[in-house]
Amino acid sequence: MAGLQAGVAIVTGGRSGIGLATVELLRKDGFRVVSLDVEAGYPGSAEPERLELTVDVADxxxxxxxxxxxxxxxxxxxxxxxxxxxxxxxxxxxxxxTSLEAWERVLGVNARGPxxxxxxxxxxxxxxxxGRIVxxxxxxxxQAMPGRFAYTASKGAALQLTRSIAADYGKYGIRANAVCPGFTRTPLVAARLDEGTWDLGDSIPLGRVGEPDEIANAILLLATGRLDYMSGAAxxxxxxxxxxx
Incomplete structure (x- = not known):
């Protein structure tokens, strides 16, 4: 079944993990999707309802x-x-x-990109x-993550960017919301779990990490108008x- 207001969606980081799961769910819901990713050799292929582009969002x-x-x-x-x-x-x-180069690289993708x-x-x-921006x-x-200084700062900036857009552009019918996932089985997280770099122990009450499609389903709700009174939320x-x- 098509979504309540299926249309055209851009998804950044669409080649893997949460991004790929989001692309697939949006397409199933009737969206035409443009998937962006910085990965070299991204196919750049076009289908009637899908376009893939190699893009550095920080540029x-x-x-x-x-x-x-x-x-x-x-x-x-x-x-x-x-x-x-x-x-x-x-x-x-x-x-x-943290070097200035490392700082600017993380902030470039995670804050300047959005x-x-x-x-x-x-x-x-x-x-x-x-319009809807997620x-x-x-x-x-x-909340701050110890040992992840630049990442924490960049994601804080991304959240406040989202809230500012919600406040400034609501009068145009534009909604902006943030999704705040915990540990999710993206390729990076899966690799660290498999090699034992991260031991989550009892820190997650449900006893497991999230799956990309679980996060993508939340994004879908915000993208389709099913939660249309929500704006500026995390x-x-x-x-x-x-x-x-």
Whole structure:
């Protein structure tokens, strides 16, 4: 069954994990989807209802071009899902050991990316007086994660960007919300769990990490109009982790 207001959606970081799951669910719900990813060799293929582009969301020109190509291909943009993100690793772990280069790399993808992509689609959404922006902000947007300095700062920025858009553009019928997943079985998390780098122990009351499609289903709710009175919110999906703190 098509969604309540299926249309055209852009998903950043759409090649794997939460992004890929979101692309697949949106397509099943009747959306035409433009999937963006920085991965070299991204197919760049076009189908009648799907377009794949190799894009660095932290690059101003590339973000603007992706929006323009979406409008050229499908006529409009109804939904933007800001999903692309990086952790930064040990090089961006604690403040005094973080280089400016590492800081700017993490902030570039996780904060500047959502800014540039949102800025690129907002004029179209304003003109049509409707639109939905969903940003994947992580639990780190709500509470600091020790040893993940730049990541925590960047996700906090992404959440406040979302709230600012909700406050400024609601009068145009535009909704902006954040999804804040806990540990989710993305390729990076799965690798660390398998190698024993992370021992989550009893920190998650439900006793497991989330699956990408579980996060994608929440994004779908926000993208389709099923929760149309929600704007400026941070939707936590963490298996009860924050409740147990």
């Amino acid at each position: 101003e020109a590339q973000a603007a071009l992706a929006a323009a190509m979406t409008i050229e291909a499908f006529g409009t943009v109804d939904v933007l899902v800001n999903n692309a993100g990086i952790g930064g690793g040990p090089a961006a772990g604690i403040c005094h050991e 800014f540039l992509c949102s800025r690129a689609v907002l004029p179209t959404m304003m003109e049509q007086r409707s 940003t994947v902000a992580s639990l780190a947007s709500l 939707l936590v999906i963490d298996g009860g982790m924050t409740a147990a703190f």
